[in-house]
Amino acid sequence: MHRGKGMKFVGDSRVPAPESRKTMLPKDYSEYPGKTEAFWPNFLLKEWMIGAVFLVGYLCLTVAHPAPLERIADPTDTGYIPLPDWYFLFLYQLLKYTYASGPYTVIGAMVIPGLAFGGLLLAPFLDVGPERRPLKRPLATSFMLLAIAATVFLTWQSVATHDWAAAERQGKIVEKVDFDKTSDGYKIASENTCITCHGDNFQGGAGAPTLIGTGLSAEEVAKIAVEGKKGPGGTMPAGIFKGNDEQLKKLSEFIAEIGKK
Template sequence: MQRGKGMKFVGDSRIKTAEHRKPNIPKDYSEYPGKTEAFWPNFLLKEWMVGAVFLVGYLCLTVAHPSPLERIADPTDTAYIPLPDWYFLFLYQLLKYTYASGPYNVIGALVIPGLAFGALMLAPFIDRGPHRRPAKRPFAVGFMLLAIAAIFFLTWESASTHDWEAAKKQGEIVAESSVDKESEGYKVFNASGCISCHGAELTGGASAPTLLDTGLTPEEVAKIAKEGQGAMPAGMFKGSDEDLEKLAEFISNAKSE
């Protein structure tokens, strides 16, 4: 019998060799152009560090300049103009255009944003080039610049055309009122439509002043209700003289807490 004849060698994959016991050394990427480090943990650690810097800066900004509080929402105030946060201003401005508002509201709210953000999500799959230089990736760079320019322009247009003085006034925290909503005067106030501008608590809105602590006599209130004053045109009150008397007495005696 020859030496080794009939012998079989069996390997067990469960037994780790010396190579498996080596420390976790990142693979050498120098043979691949444009890739000089491993994604984990080198590149990902840098991403986390940059994200942490921005997060700490954002937290410091929120502490130094807290968001201003407005008064309690009043669903009866139809003059209130809501304004979204700054990062949604470009979408808010888009809905102001005729082709994206009114009967075409679905286009401005769903179709255009859906196409834009869908294209951004598909960009990595469409442009799969290995290059990192912007000049060699015209599709991805061009679309990203277009998106940034559109967002910047729409945000700027929304901020520059918004009436910030009226917005500040309509959101001011005012004193609470002790209005008797069961009184005859309040019922006339509600039925005549005054509530739509002056609010359920008589605190006013963006286009209407408060009716609390006016210091006016019932006769002066009745005159304003019939003849108008400021932004309020004449002939707004169309009730009877009896109802006008109740309304004038009610507004004249309306006080804040």
């Protein structure tokens, strides 16, 4: 109680403050018996245990399924079929379509992904309603379902249409074999552009298989050199070899002996 000029001011703690003046404070932990725990060490120990389980699981997967290794990258091999990591497969598939490849690569590589990810970034500003149920947020729900459907479809298409057999053949590690590059057989192969497709060490490339250790006889090699070949191992058109019979014999014998054990 305070005294003033002929006035008395009385304060009573039993008078509740207006609702608008109440401070919104969370309840004390003591009001939730059995539902709280100390951050250290209880909660943090549980987090570490879960993290350790996942870490050991990933380590076991890396030991059981090591990352596949391919042959040394060859920048001159224009026939190599690349395949990005799984989380980029949908963008990889997008670049296969006519409107997003060739002269329109900029559209597939920058414009379309830029619009898609920009739309996701603008989602919180496009839908500012208080509703949290998906059915009450048609705009945000539609954009999210469209993004998920497009990503899943493009990823599935990329895996389904990829030439896995050709990629495995191209990426196969081939044992390097030394041979005489001054021999007549190698000179004939160079003159008939064999090394253009099969590589200067016959390791394969540009969509052509390796010629090291083919297991073919000289007669079979000669037949392929003249008549060509079509099949899963690659396509070789007929008429590439332009030499005479003697040169054909030397070339076929040379190739049949490469890598032969």
